[in-house]
Amino acid sequence: MQRTLRSALLAGFAITLAPMLAGCQMAAAPAPLAASPIASNDPLAHPAPGEWTSDGRDYTAQRYSPLTQINAGNIGELGLAWYADLDTYRGVEATPLYADGVLYNTLAWNITTAYDARTGAVLWTYDPQVPREFGRLACCEPVSRGLALHGDKVIIATLDGRLIALDRTTGRPIWTTRTFPLHSGYAYSITGAPRVFGDKVVVGQSGGDLGVRGFVSAYDVETGAEVWKFYLTPSPTDTPDGAASDPVNAMMRATWSDEGLWRQLGGGANPWDAIAYDPALNLVYVGTGNAVPHSRYYRSNDEGDNLFVCSIVALDAATGAYRWHYQMNPGEEWDWTCTQSMIAADLEIGGRTRQVLMQAPKNGFFYVLDRATGEFIQAGAHVFQNWNEGFDAHGRPITSEAVRYTEEPHLVAPGPGGAHNWFPMAFSPRTGLAYFPAYQSAFVLARQPGWTPQPMRSNSGWGFVSTGEAAATRARLTQQANALEKAWLTAWDPVANRIAWQVELPRHGNGGAMVTASDIVFAGTTRQTFTAFDARSGRQLWEYPTQSAPVAGAISYELDGVQYIAINAGWGGGAAQIERGAGIEMPRAPARLLVFRLGGTAQLPPLPANASAPPEPPPLRASEATVARGALLFQQTCAVCHGQNAIGGVKDLRHMTAETHAAFTRIVLEGLLLDRGMASFADILSREDAEAIHGYLIARANEDWGR
Template identity: 75%
Template sequence: MRISAIAAALLLASCTSSTVPPQAAAPVAEAGEWTSDGRDYSAQRYSPLTQINAANVSQLGLAWYDDLDTYRGVEATPLYADGVLYNTLPWNITIAYDARTGERLWTYDPKVPREYGRYACCEPVSRGLAMDEGKIIIATLDGRLIALDRANGEPIWTSRAFPEQTTYAYSITGAPRVFDGKVVIGQSGGDMGVRGFAAAFDADTGEQIWKFFLTPNPEDRPDGEASDGVNAMMRATWADEGMWRQLGGGANPWDSFAYDPELNLVYVGTGNAVPHARYYRSNGEGDNLFVCSIVALDADTGEYRWHYQMNPGEEWDWTCTQSMISADLEIDGRQRKVLMQAPKNGFFYVLDRETGEFISAEAHVFQNWNAGFDANGRPITRESVRYTGMPALVAPGPGGAHNWFPMAFSPRTGLAYFPAYQSAFPFAVMPDWTPAPLRSNSGWGATGEEAVRRQGELFAEAAQYEKAWLTAWDPVKQEAAWQVELPRHGNGGVFVTASDLVFEGTTRQTFAAFDARTGEELWSYPTQSAPVAGGITYMLDGVQYVAVNAGWGGGAAQIERGAGTELPRSAARLLVFKLGGTAQLPPLPPQASAPPEPPRLRADEATIERGRALFAQTCALCHGQNAIGGVKDLRHMDRATHDKFSDIVLGGIYLDKGMASFSDILSEDDVAAIHAYVIARANEDWGR
C-alpha cells in the first residue's frame, strides 16, 4: 500500500524509521532501506543508521563487488529494499542482486538503440531508478518508461515520455521519481536543441497524468497541457524573433525533481537555454522563462504554483537541475519550510518551498557574474559577462560549481554536503552561426585570429582558478563550515549518516568517509576508478552495508581540463562494504603508456579552422571542449585509429560502442576537416 501524505510528512519531520510493510512505496523506507534516489521525499540522502561510526569506520572492508563490464561513466544511485539491491548501468541495463552476497538475481536489458548515444550529452548514462510497491521503474535513454516486476525483472507496463520520432533530439539520463503513485520524469538534450517539459505518469498503469512545458509554444498557440495557463507569461519573456522557435529554447529538466506531500507540490529544476548565446536565441533580450529555474507545480494536475529563476537570460550552459533538498530550518528566529539547491552558477540558495520566496543565497566559489540581489531576490547580472564576438572570461565555467553529483543534508549537523568545483571559461558569440540538426547548438565559440588568440590567453587564465572540494555548507549562516580540497573535478555524490559520517567517491580514485562536523578524513578505500555516483547505506540481518558505483566517465570526464588525459583505471564496478569485509579487488591493469606520437600536420589553416568549428558543434559533447578529455581523448589516437577515422565517423563501424554514423549530417570533406583539427590539437600538445 502507499503511505498517506500526512504520514509521509511525519516521516520527513522525524527522519526516523517507519513500521511499514515490505512492499510499501518509495518514500516510506525503513531506517535500513534506501528506496528512492534521495532515500525519502526530503531527498536529504540522510540515513539514520549508526552501526558504522567514527570509532570503527577504519574497519570497513569490501564485502562483495560486481564487475559491470563497461568503461562508460556509471552514475546511478542504487536502491535497496527487502534484501535486494537494484542497480542500473549505461544503456539502462538494470540488475537485481542478493544484497548479502552480490549474486545476480536478474538482469533486464531494454535494448536501447546505440544510435541514441549521439543525442546524449555526456554519455549514455543513467542516474538511477524508481521503486513503487512491487515495481522497479526505469527511464530509458530513448524515452521509454518501463515498470519491471521487482521479483523477476519482467516488464509490467511500458509507456513513452516522448515520441520515437520527434523534431527535437530528446534523451533521458536522469532517474525517474515516484511521488505518491506518480512517476515524474524530464528529459535531456538541451545542448542539442529541445523544448523542455516535465511529465507525470500513473505508476500502476503508465498512463500520462499531466505534462508541463517549460518554454513557450514556438507557434504561439496552446499546447492543451497543464502549462497553458502560464504560456503567455513565459512568452512575454522571449523576443518575437530568435532561434528558440526552431530549437525549443531548452530548460529541459534532465536530473533532479523534489516533492512535498504536505504542500502537494512537485519541484522541477530546469536546465540551460538553447542556443546558449542569447544573441541568437532571443535577440539578446528577455529573461527567457523557465530556463535555469525551480518551478513548483501542483502534484495532481501539473498546474503552475510558483517559480524562482536563478539566472534570467541564462547563456553560460548553467543549469538548475541539481539536487533539491527539503528541510525545516530556523532562520532569523523563525521556522521556515525551505528548499535548498546549489546549482551550476556557484551560489547556494535557500527558498521558501511553500511560496518560492527568496530567503538567501551566497557564493561558495569564485564567481564574477553576480553583483548582488535586488529586494525581490532577483539576481543582478553583470553586463561584462554577456559575451560578444570577443571572448569574455566567466566564472563559473560551463561545467558549473556544482553539477549533477548528488548533495546531502544532515538534520543533526544542520549542514549540506556537496562536491564543489571552481572554474572559469572564455565565452564568445560565434559570428554568422547557424544551427544544425542533431548537433551541439550553442552559438558560442571564438572565431578569427584575434578572438582565437584572446581565447587562448583566457584559457590559460581560467586554469589558474581550477580547484575542487568536498564542501560542508551552513544554509542558515550561508557560509562554509569546512572544505576538503580534492585533486580535480569529478568527485562523486555524497550521503550522510546519523553517526556523523559523510561518504564520497573522490578523484584520488578512492571511496572515503569524512567526519561530518570537521571534514577529517577517517577512512578511504582504493577503488581503481573514481566513483562519481551517489552511494547508499542499508541494513540487512543486523549488518550495515555501504554501496557505491565506481565508474569514472560521463560529464565528469568531459568537463575535466586539469590534466586532459584519461585516468588509468579499471572497468566500472559496484562496490559493497561492511565492517570486517575481506573481499579483494584484482590488481589494476598496468597503466597505459604515454600517448602515441600523432601524424604530421599537413592541412592548411583554413581547413583546421573549419574543422575546429565543426568539432565544437558536432564532437565536443562527447570528446571534450578544445579536444581535451571526454569519452575518448582523440588527441591520443593511435595510427590504426587515425587510418580508419572516416570509417568510424561516417561508416559507423563502432556503433556497438555507442559511436553511431554521422553520415546524415557530415560530408567526407567535413570529416577530413575535423580529422585535421584533431591532428593539429594532438601536435600542439605533443610539443611540435
C-alpha cells in the same frame, strides 16, 4: 591580476542576505493546494531505517541514513564485503536502491540488475535494448542516474524515452510507455532517474543543447498512462498545447523576444536530473536546464528573462498546475543549469522555522527558498564568481554586464562545467550542514559571428576560435581561467549562509555525498578512492582505493543487523569530458559496484596494465584553412563527447592509434563503432567535413605530443 581575483572571491563569499520577498512571478492567484494523497505509512515517504527505496532515500532527498553501526570509532574496520564487475568503461552515475534484501542497480544503456544484497549474487538482469545511435544524443555519455521503486515494481527511464515498469521479483516488464515521440530531428533523451511520488511516476528529459523544448510529465504508476505534462518554455506557435502549462503560456511568452531562434530550437529548459516532492504541500519541484541556443543574442535577440530556463518550478502534483517559480539566472546564456539536487528541510532562520528547499546549481551560489511559496530567503557564493552583483529587494539576481559576452572574448565564472554539477548533495539534520563536491572554474566565451543552427548538433552560438587581437585576449583570459581551477568537498551552513569547511581535492569530477547519523560523510574522489569524512570538521577518517573514480552517490542499508555501504565506481560522463589538464585518462579498472561492511575481507584484483603514454600521432598534412574549418565542426558536433579543444572526454581523440586514424572516416560516416555508442554522422557531415575534423585532430595531437 591574482590580487584582483582573490579580492573578488572574498567579495563573493561575503554575500549574505536577510530574508527577502519572493523572487518569483505568479500567474493569477493559484487555487488552494489539493490535499496530499500520501498516507502516513507510505514507504517512500518513511522508509525503514535500513532501507533506501528512492534516489534521495525519502521525499526530503537529504541522502541521510539514520544508521549508526559504522562510526568514527570503528570505521578503520570497514572493508569490502562484495563487488560486482559491471563490464563497462562508461560512466556509471546511478544511485543504487535497496529493499527487502535486494540491491537494484542500473548502468549505461539502462541495463538493470538485481543482486542478493548479502552476497552479490545476480538475481536477474534486464536489458531494454536501447538503440546505440542514441549515444550521440546524450550530452555526456549514455548514462543513467538511477531507478525508482514502487510496491512490486522497479521503474526505469530509458535513454530513448521509454518508461518501463519491471516486476521486482523476476525483472520482467509489466508495462511500457513512451514519454516522447521518435522521429527524425528529435533530439530528446533521458539520463535522469525517474521519481515515484505517491501514485505517480514523474520524469524529465535531456537534449536541450541539441535543440528541444523542455517538459516534465507524470504517469500513473500502476498503468503507465500519462496524467499530465508541463512545458517549460512557451509554445513556439503561440497556440495551446493541451498541457498543464497552458494557463501560464502567456506569462512565459512575455519573457521571450518576438525575434530569435527559440521557436525553431525549442528554448531548452530541459529538466534532465533532479525533481523533488513535498507530500504535505503536494508540490512537485522541477529543476530546469540551460537555454538553447546558449547565446541569448541568437536565441531571443538579447531580450527577456526567458522563462523557465535555469529555474525551480513548483507544480501541483495532482494536476501539474503551476504554483510558483524562482529563476536563478534570468536570460541564462552560460550553460548554467538548475537541475542539481533539491533538498527539503525545516530550518530556524531569522527567528522562525522555515520550510525550505535548498539547491546549489551550476552558477556558484547556494540557495535557500521557501518551499511553499518560492520566496527567496537567502543565497551565498561558495566559489569565485563574476556574474552576480547582489540581489534586489525581491530576490532577483543582479547580473553583471561583464558576463554578457559579445563577439569579443569574455571571462565567465563559473565555467559551463558548473560550480556544482549533477553529483548528488546530502544534508544532515544533526549537523545542519549540506555536503556537495564543488568546482571553481572559469571559461572564455564569445559569440560566433554569423552563426546559424545545425540539426542534431550542440547549438550554442558560441565561438571557439579568435583571430588578431581577440586571439591574444582569448589566450590571456584562458590563462586566468586555468589559474582559478580548484575542487573541494564543501560543507555549507544554510542558516549562517556560509562555508562551514572544505576539503581540497585533486580535480573536477568528485562524486556525490551521502551522510549518516553517526556524522560520517561518504564521497567518491578523483584520487580514485571512496572516502569517509567527519561530518562536523571535514577530517578524513577512512579511504579505500577503488581503481576508478566513483562519481555516483552512495547509499547505506541494513541486512541481518549489519550496516552496509554501497557505491558505483565508474569514472566517466560529463566529469571526464570537462576535466582539464593533460587530457590523459587515469589508469583505471572497468566500473564496479562496491559494497562495504565492518569486517569485510573481499579484495579487488590488481589494476590492469595500462599504456604509460599515448601513441605517436601521424604528421599533419591538412592546410591551415582545413584545420580551422575542422576545429569549428569539431566544437559543433564532437566536443560534447570528446572534450573542448579535443582534450579528454569519452575518448581522447588526440590519442588515436594508427588503426583508428586509418578508419576515421568510416567510423564517423559509416557507424563502424556503433556497438560502442559511436553512431554514424553521415546525416550531418560530408566526407569533406569528416576529413577536416580528422585534420584538426591530427593538428591537436601534434600540438600536445610529448606532454
